[in-house]
Amino acid sequence: VHTLGIDLGGTYARAGVVDAEGRIVAAAKTALTQRTPEAVVAAIQGAAKDALSLAKETSAEVASCGIGVAGQLRPGGFVSVAPNLGWRDVPFGQLLAAALGRNVRVVNDLAAAAWGEFSSGAGRGVNDIFVVFVGSGVGSSIISGGRQLHGSTGVAGEFGHTKVVPGAAGRQCGCGERGCLEAYVGGHNLNRQMREAVERLGAGTRLFDLAAGDVSRLTSASLEEAALGGDPAAKEIYDTAALYLGVAVANMVTVLNPARLILGGGVINHCPALRQRVEDHVMAFTNANARAAVQVKTAALGDDSGLIGAALLARSAA
Numbered sequence: 353v354h355t356l357g358i359d360l361g362g363t364y365a366r367a368g369v370v371d372a373e374g375r376i377v378a379a380a381k382t383a384l385t386q387r388t389p390e391a392v393v394a395a396i397q398g399a400a401k402d403a404l405s406l407a408k409e410t411s412a413e414v415a416s417c418g419i420g421v422a423g424q425l426r427p428g429g430f431v432s433v434a435p436n437l438g439w440r441d442v443p444f445g446q447l448l449a450a451a452l453g454r455n456v457r458v459v460n461d462l463a464a465a466a467w468g469e470f471s472s473g474a475g476r477g478v479n480d481i482f483v484v485f486v487g488s489g490v491g492s493s494i495i496s497g498g499r500q501l502h503g504s505t506g507v508a509g510e511f512g513h514t515k516v517v518p519g520a521a522g523r524q525c526g527c528g529e530r531g532c533l534e535a536y537v538g539g540h541n542l543n544r545q546m547r548e549a550v551e552r553l554g555a556g557t558r559l560f561d562l563a564a565g566d567v568s569r570l571t572s573a574s575l576e577e578a579a580l581g582g583d584p585a586a587k588e589i590y591d592t593a594a595l596y597l598g599v600a601v602a603n604m605v606t607v608l609n610p611a612r613l614i615l616g617g618g619v620i621n622h623c624p625a626l627r628q629r630v631e632d633h634v635m636a637f638t639n640a641n642a643r644a645a646v647q648v649k650t651a652a653l654g655d656d657s658g659l660i661g662a663a664l665l666a667r668s669a670a
């Protein structure tokens with residue numbers, strides 16, 4: 353039996369028919385022109401229809417659907433807050449189930465991606481993994497003894513909002529608090545720190561040259577290039593990010609004793625030297641017993657992990 357997996361981004365919805373082994377049989381993508389729940393449901397319906405017809409499945413053969421949403425969820429398929437979409441308290445599971453005529457399971461996007469990696473990616477074959485994604489934000493998921501941890505109210509794994517500089521000295525984070533790991537390491541915040549450095553220091557720095565008159569061109573890859581090229585301001589941002597992320601991940605590995613630590617996301621993918629630096633810090637700061645057990649891997653499924661994981665998680669909604 354196949355299931356339907358949906359990856360819902362801020363600008364697109366992608367639907368895929370996925371087999372029991374986590375292979376995508378067929379997939380289709382639609383741009384989101386509007387972000388109201390009704391418009392998003394309609395876009396998903398279109399993408400799902402296209403994926404099903406590409407896979408030549410009749411609707412009866414695909415009994416259930418899983419969807420990963422970037423945001424905080426409540427039981428019953430409610431999306432409490434989804435900043436990308438501007439949603440609050442949307443009964444999304446219900447709306448989507450009615451539109452698709454199938455059981456729908458709504459899960460956090462990171463939880464879906466981690467489950468994809470666990471089932472058919474870099475976590476395959478072991479029962480205990482810690483997955484960290486560093487993209488524009490920083491998130492994680494814990495799978496322990498083959499079970500994904502959700503916590504008492506469903507918000508476990510918010511690794512990006514663990515504190516690395518507690519109190520008033522910490523950088524402001526998008527979550528409203530200060531000193532979070534994400535405020536030092538997330539892609540948005542790396543960009544912001546580079547802009548601040550360029551504005552503060554002006555011409556004569558490598559970052560200034562890379563910006564070429566437009567600071568919005570600076571990316572995490574520019575940061576790595578400037579830092580490795582010896583730009584002192586870039587190096588400070590970069591070293592701080594690597595150290596805070598490395599120590600924070602090392603502490604999680606010490607606590608969780610995973611068989612695999614899986615690193616993924618845009619910042620990790622675009623900054624190979626940063627990834628190596630983080631791995632070195634993890635090896636340096638993880639307690640010896642946990643260190644001996646852990647293998648560090650890069651996420652293997654790329655942009656497919658969320659879709660695959662959501663489809664596999666939907667098996668328990670059928």
Ligand SMILES: [Zn+2]
Nearest residue numbers: 513525527532
């Ligand atoms: Zn935060």
